[in-house]
Structure formats: structure tokens, C-alpha cells
Amino acid sequence: MSTNSISWSNDVAESRPFVDLIHEWVTTVDHKRLGLLYIGFAMTFLIVGGIEATVMRLQLIRPHNDLVSPQVFNRLFTMHGTTMIFFVVMPILFGFGNYLIPLMIGSRDMAFPRLNAFSFWVMAFGGLLLYFSLVGANGLYGAGNAPDVGWFAYAPLTSQTFSPGHSTDFWTLAILVSGFGSIGTAINILATILCMRCPGMSLGKMPLFAWLYLVTAGLVVLAISPLTAAQIMLLIDRYLGGHFFDTQAGGSAVIWMHFFWVFGHPEVYVLVLPAFAFASEIIPVFSRKPIFGYSVMVAATVAIGFISMSVWAHHMFTVGMGPGANTFFVLSTMAIAVPTGIKIFNWLGTMWGGNIEFSTPMLFCIAFLFQFLIAGLTGIMQACAPFDWQLGSSYFVVAHFHYVIVGAILFCTFAALYYWFPKMTGRMYNERLGRLHFWLFLIGFHLTFDFMHIPGLLGMPRRIYTYEPGRGWDIWNLIITIGVFFQAAAILVLLVNLLWSFWRGTRAGNDPWDAWTLEWSVPSPPPPYNFYSIPAILSRRPLWDLKHPNDPDWKYEGTP
């Protein structure tokens, strides 16, 4: 009964030229289609980044291995980090945000649909530009032009002296360009959430998902710009003879680090807050209880947003900043642990006293809670600057941030993929394959990233293409590499599940999970206009109110 004339899971076989379909998708400004484009783009680059990681781990499986040359290895870790952060995690999170925010706040689209499309395509162009470096201008054979300066591109390694040719420029321009897309998306998210909520949805009544994306968008606006500025400075140095980071002319290598990490640290919160958004929607539904402490969760999120702008130099404890600066950044970094811990406790409080259903999304969210706890604790260890003088720039750090990005963010993203798959496609995924994915990935993740802490504690620095035998690192590197294959198998299972279920899965109705937010009130997949008529709501869980007219939420809200 919904007019799905341009939806893509049609009962009626329509014979339309394929070119028309492509044209529709390329020119779409519909937030749902753009969301799916972001997610598809990100999943593709996830495979690419995963292959890069696999090759690196194979090179490190034993000491003095010669699978790849040092030049190739250095390009691999640069591309892996840059790809995963800018062209996998950020796009997939923007994709979910784009798809779900209008549906959750009762609006028909984002505030600026054309800006939305522009942001996606400019980000996609950035990703393609980065990979064009493999072949552009004397590239190929050993991927000659791929950047090899590390994802944080410290000066003066990036100057023309130490990085001749164009590899660094591909890195700089690809991220600069995709940064414009990120800022565009952030503008869209802010304007949508602040200006287009449906009647009755005050800021205190919108889903936590929207709050988390609101703070994320604010961070993007403030954090991406310093990177843009620093990259413009780098280009001026490389091509106009500037001296921003030219130590021979009195310039400072440390100031690049400051500018980069002023971006880099809020960036990791940009990556993790949307993951929290997914968990904050999924955990309540599968615990059959509302989120515990909604107002405190909002306050903690805002606190995290503010404090995250003040912790950046904990990436620079070994740079020689002096005891005063080191002390300040120890304090701010440890302080951010408090609101973060509060969030874990609130999720725990949500599950407490509930009726927990172990569907695939919930399995991933439960694993997220355990893993994020560990990730946060290893973060506190590094917040202690003297401890960081040993742990920093070692495999301990690599283990820590992969614990956050894979163990927390990617796990929540998997949860979100399964949870909203029925809404986006109108079909249910296969639950058994979902569980297989979960267990395979869990085993692989822990094999790789639990044991990765140990070489760090035993003195193994990061970004090395090989290592000496006799340092006690050999067995751990072997185990770490073995874990990769479990993760790869799990991703394969995921892809098979998503693709098979898209074509052959059982039909899902509006609300397969018996959930409570507005996106579950529209058909699956939603019609282009989202809502037949814009809803008016009274509480944070409008569908709960409809399903429980004798016991609606608005009777109790007003309590924390």
C-alpha cells in the first residue's frame, strides 16, 4: 500500500533500463539512499583495509620475514590506518546517521538533502583519490605512489626532503577533500536535529541516538577543521616554499603534532559516540527496559564532547613537553574516564532486571560492553604519563586502539547492521549465520587483540616491518596473525548473510523487534516520504505509549 515505485525490493518485476536505476542512485538526495550508499562504500573499503591488515600480519608472522619489502609495508600501514578511519568507520557511521535520524525524529528528510548528496560524493571521491595513488604518476609495481608516512603523517617526514614525489600529496588531498564532506554531513545533522523534530519531541524527548549524533556533529565541526588547516599548511610547505614545519628554518615539528592531535583525539570520539548511539538503542530493546538514566547519559555525552577537546596531547607524552603540560593532560585524560564509565554503568543498569534476549544484535552489544571496559582500562593505563613513556608508540597502543575501534565500534556497527537490516531491506537476516559471524569474529578478535598487548609490554614498537628474534615477541606475533583468519572468515559469513538475506530472507514487518522508536512505525523499507503524516509524540518511547495505552511512558518521565 506504500507507494514504493523507486524502492528496490519490489514484488512486481518492473523492466526498467539498468541505466535508469544507476541514474536514480547517483542523483538521489533521499537520506535513506545516501545512507545505504555510505554503508555500501564503507563495507567495500572495509574489505580493502582488511586485506592490507592481513598482508601486514603475514609479514609479521615471524621475525626477519620477507613477504613484502619495507617500502611496501610502510605503505600498507599508512593506507590501512587512513582507509579504516576516513573511508570505513566515518562513512558507515554517517550512513547510519543519515538513514535513521530523520526517521527517529519524525521528519521527512535531512535539513539539506542536496548538501547531503554532495557530502557523500565528495567523500567517495576522496577515497578514490587516495587509492589512485597506487597507479597515479609512476605508481604500480610495489604501489610506488601510495603514501608511506603513517596515518598521522608527522613532520618533517612529510616535507619534500624526506617524502619526495607525490605520495604524501595524495594523502593530504584525499583527506582534505573528504573533510569537506564530513563537515557538510555535520552541518546537516546539526540542522536536522535542532530544526526538524516532530511536534512534542523536545530535546529531552528525542532518542539517545539523536543526542549522540548531535554531539558527534558538534565535534566534527570543531575537530576536522584543525586537520584541514594543518594540511593546507603542509601543502604550502611542500609547494610554496613555506616553513610551517620546516625545522631548518626555525619551524616546529611539534606544532604539527599539536594541530594533528587537536583533530585526532576528538576524531576518535567522533568514531565512538555513534557506536554508543547504536548500543543505547539496541540494549534497551533486547533487555525489554528503557535506557537507564537517560538524562545522565545525555549529560555524560556532552561532558565527553567537551573534555575530549582538552586531552589531545596525551598522544605526545614522549615528545618532551615538560612536566607542567604532561601533568595537565594526565588530569584531563583521566577525567574523561568518569563520564565514559558512567555510560557503561548505565548500560549495565539497563540490562539489570530486564529480560535479555540474545539475538545477534544483542550478542554484539554484550561483547561490546566487555570489550569497551577493557579498552577503557588500557586507556587509563596510558593516561598515566610515566606508564605511557613505556607503553606509547608500542604494540600496546595498537592493541588498545584496535580494542576500541574493532572491539567497541565495529562490534556495535555489526549490531546496528543486523538490527536495522530488516528496516532497511524489508527482510530478516539469517539468525544462525548471524551467530556464526559473532562467534567466529569474537574468537578471532580476542586471539589477535588480547595477545597484541604482550609484545608491547615486552618492548615491541609500532610501525616496524620486521623484528629481531630473541626479543620474546615471536610466539605472540604468530598467535596475533592466526586470529586474522577467524576474523576474515567471519566477515565472509556476514557478507553471505547480508546478500543472501537481501534476496531470499523472510519478509519483515514494520516492527520485527517490538521496539519503541519512530522508525519502527513505518513500513520496511520506508517509503520515500517516510511518514504518511508527521507524528506527534508525548514521550521518549512513542511506540511503547501506543502499545501500552494504560501504562504510557509520559506518566513516568520527568524522573531521571
Next chain:
Amino acid sequence: MIATSMTLRQPVPEELPSRGRVGMFTLIGAESAVFTIFVVAYIFYLGKSLSGPTPQDVLKAPIFFSVCLLSSSLTIHLAGKALHQGNVGKFSRWWFATIALGVVFLYGTAREWQRLIYHEGLTISTNLFGTTYFSLVGLHAFHVIVGLLCLTFVFVFSVFGYVEPKHEYQVEILSLYWHFVDSVWIVVFTVVYIVGR
């Protein structure tokens, strides 16, 4: 089919801000962050050049051209007011005055750069002062150029009769950007010509 809530309680209506304003303020926020980094670099590198001309040696505060730019904020405000009153002709004239003042400012910048490069020997690659000065002032000038392009588009529309009083909202959003560009100049002027010398 989703319907409105079926209980007797009615939702409280809320006055939501307008999208354009929120969007433009967000953009201004992002741009402010970019400028902040360039200003920080400028201040950090004051006095650290190893050689070459110093700010005290070569900088002359462009008072007249700054007054022109800041006056353009006034003229654009008057243009907006005229449009609000329904007077499209007056709007056009004040709008044109804004563009003219902006162009005069850019001319002043160009003249100053010509003097610095050809007579004082200060270029972007001379020393740290040259790099930070031309980058900061250049970034601002770039934003002035972008603003002038947008303003010119609107002026051409108004000349051909396409601008109507109902467009005062869009004109206001664009004016916000122009006011931002002017406020950045206040900061840049203070840092470069007052504090830095």
C-alpha cells in the same frame, strides 16, 4: 499507517530554530576553527624567524582598507533592512555598495602584498613571518573572494528583477557569512598589525 498519538494529552508545541541559520552558524563554527589554527601558528612563530624582515620592519596597518571592509558590514545590514521594508531598489544599491567596499579591500590587500614582495623582499618562503603572514591574510582574502562571488550572484539576480522581499531570509543567511568574514578581519588585524608588531 502511523497516526498521531491517540491519548487525550496533547504534545507541547516547540518553536524550532530555522535550518538556514543553524546551518550557517555551524559553517561559521567550522571556519572559525580553521582560522584559529592559522592564528595560533602566527602567534606561535612571532619572533622565531631566523632571518629576513620582521613585522616591525615592513608592516603598515591598512587602516583605510580595514575601515572599508568593516563598513561593508554596515551596508549589507542596511541592504537587508531595505529588503525587509520591501524596497528592492534600495536593497540593490546598498548591496552594490557592499560589493564595492569588499573589492576596495581586496585591492588594498593586493597593493600591500605587491609592496611586501617586490619592495621589502618578503614572500611566503622568505622566513616564518612571511609564511604565516601570507597564509593567514591570504586565507582571509580567499574567504572575502568567495563571499564577493556569492554577493555578486545575488546582485546580478536583483538587477534582472529576480530578487523579491520574500527572499529576505536567504539574504540574511548570506549576510551572516559576510559578517563572519568581517569579524575574522578584526581578529586578524589585531593579531597581525597590533599585537604582532
Next chain:
Amino acid sequence: MRLRDCNYCGRSRFSAPILWLLCCSREVFALPAHSLSPTNIFAPASTPAHSILGVSLFVLAVTGAIFVVVFSLLVYTVVRFRKKIDEASEPAQVYGSTQVEVAWTVVPTLLVVALFMATVRVIADTQRVARPYNALEVIAIGHQFWWEYRYPGLGIVTANELHVPVSDSGRATPTFLSLLSADTDHSFWVPRLAGKTDLIPNHPNQMWIDPRETGLFLGQCAQYCGTQHAKMLLRVYVQTADEFDQWVKAQRQTARPTSAASEGQRIFESTACVNCHAVAGTPAKGRFGPDLTHLMSRDTIAAGVAANTDENLRRWIRNPDEIKPGSRMPAMQLNETQLDAVTAYLETLH
């Protein structure tokens, strides 16, 4: 398990048992941590590393306790509140609880304060240290991809293998290093001796070590500096006072010319070798590459990558990329005779 007084702070197990137990136990229980790995951060052999280990164990204890508590709560929750098969109704819809929120805000804040206080003290202990009059001064200069060491007070310039005197509690002779860089960022990391400190161009840094036992301590560059970052290894030889004095004496001598290797010396000095390398007492005065005056006093070449043998030396000179691809030394295109001669010459540089 031997119980003894603390080697670092002198605390006796009798006079301050609680403190001794908390702070000194890793030292007095003589954990064989260094047998796991020669670069184990839990096997300190110098005061900075020891102070770091002290606060690290405290942090580990606190985070470990937090982990045990929260992990147990999570496991309990997931098990206890599983949905029963016949469960049809929704559980009690609880929205929050102010007391609980206050509790789990206050407790973490107190823990953070405790961790912070412990940390601040160690930062001060390490970074605000007065230099004793008899400290050894070394200037370490990071290059792509080797380490230059200068002993300004002793008039010595050497490369890649750092010799320092042992600093036992009887006679403390710490070594103070100034860290500079000739090109990109590097980082000096010998885990058993100290935390890492970066070498950044135009940003001099300071660090100090006071190794308590003699021996060879390993480490490597810990800040990505280019292609061969992985093979910029560190070797710190901690020697007794007598051994160190002997080493200094030998290093201060200029190279003695021998007739046997004069052909090699002639080739060395007439090709581009002298552009990069220095041999004291000869016309070779290049500073771009390691000082070779006492090359044969070193156990390894190419920054710890290969043993200093005749074969390796010859291989290195013929084509450095064979041993360390991407290193900054070019292959000098010498023929076999020239190679033999130059190698023979270098082998006279004791």
C-alpha cells in the same frame, strides 16, 4: 623468592613493611622478568624504569580491581536476567536512580584522583631531576637510520653502540643524554633503562639513566622515521668503571695508519666515502654517516642489524640495500679488488 631490602630506595622490609610490600615488592621478589625478553618493561635495571614500574603496578592494581568488579557485574547481569522461555510480560520499566548515579560518579572520581596523585609524583621525579656533578654527559643525535653519540666532556664521537658506566648505589654515576635529531623524528627506547623520549629536530630533549647492573641492554627507535625505522636498533653497554675508562681511552685515540691497508685507505679517501664518514687523524671528516674511527670496537654494524664480521662488512660496503634496503648509504660501485682493499682498511680501525 628472596626477600631483601629494596635496591633502589633502600627501604627495609622491617622498617616500613606495608610500603615495602606495595612499592618495592617487584624488586625484592626478584622476578625473573628479564628472561622473558631483553626488552621487558617489567624488568627495570635503572631508576627511571623502576619509578615507572612502581606507578604502573599501582595503576594495574586499580584497573585490575575495576575490571574484576565490573566484569563480574556484567557476567552476573547477563546470566541472571536472561529471558525465561515462558516469559511473556515486560519487566518493570525502571527509568533510573539518582542515588546509583551519584555513587557510580563519585567512586570513579575518587579513583581518578588517586591515580592522578600517584602519577604526578613520578612525572616530577623523572623530569625535574637535578644533575649530579659526576654525571656522564652524552649527546645522542638521531639520524635516518643510525644513532650518533658524542661525549662532549671526553672528546669522543661514536655511533650506534652506547657505552656508559654502571651506577651502583655505592657510587652513583648516572648518564644524562641530550637528544637531538639531524633529520626526522626518532625515539630512544631501551625499556629496561627508562621510558622512551623522542628525538625531534629543533626541539632538544633530555633524559637520564643510572643502570644498576652491567651488561648489554637492547632497544630500538620507537618513532616512525622512514623506510628503515624497524632496523634502527639500540645497544647500550653498561660497564664497570674500569672497563668504561679503558673504552674511553681507546676511543680517544686517533686512527693509527698501517702500511698493510694503505691501498684501501687511498680508495676510501679518494671516493665519496669521506663525504659522509669521518676517521679521526685522517682527511676523512664527513658527519652525515657514522664515525668509523673505531669501527672494529663495535659488535655490530648498520645500527645493530648485522654482526661486525668480515663477510658482513664486505656485503654492506658492496650494497647496503642487501642488508638494510632503504638505508641512506648508496652502493659505491666498487669492484671486487677495491672492496677487498677497503674492507681490509676498515678492519684496521680498532
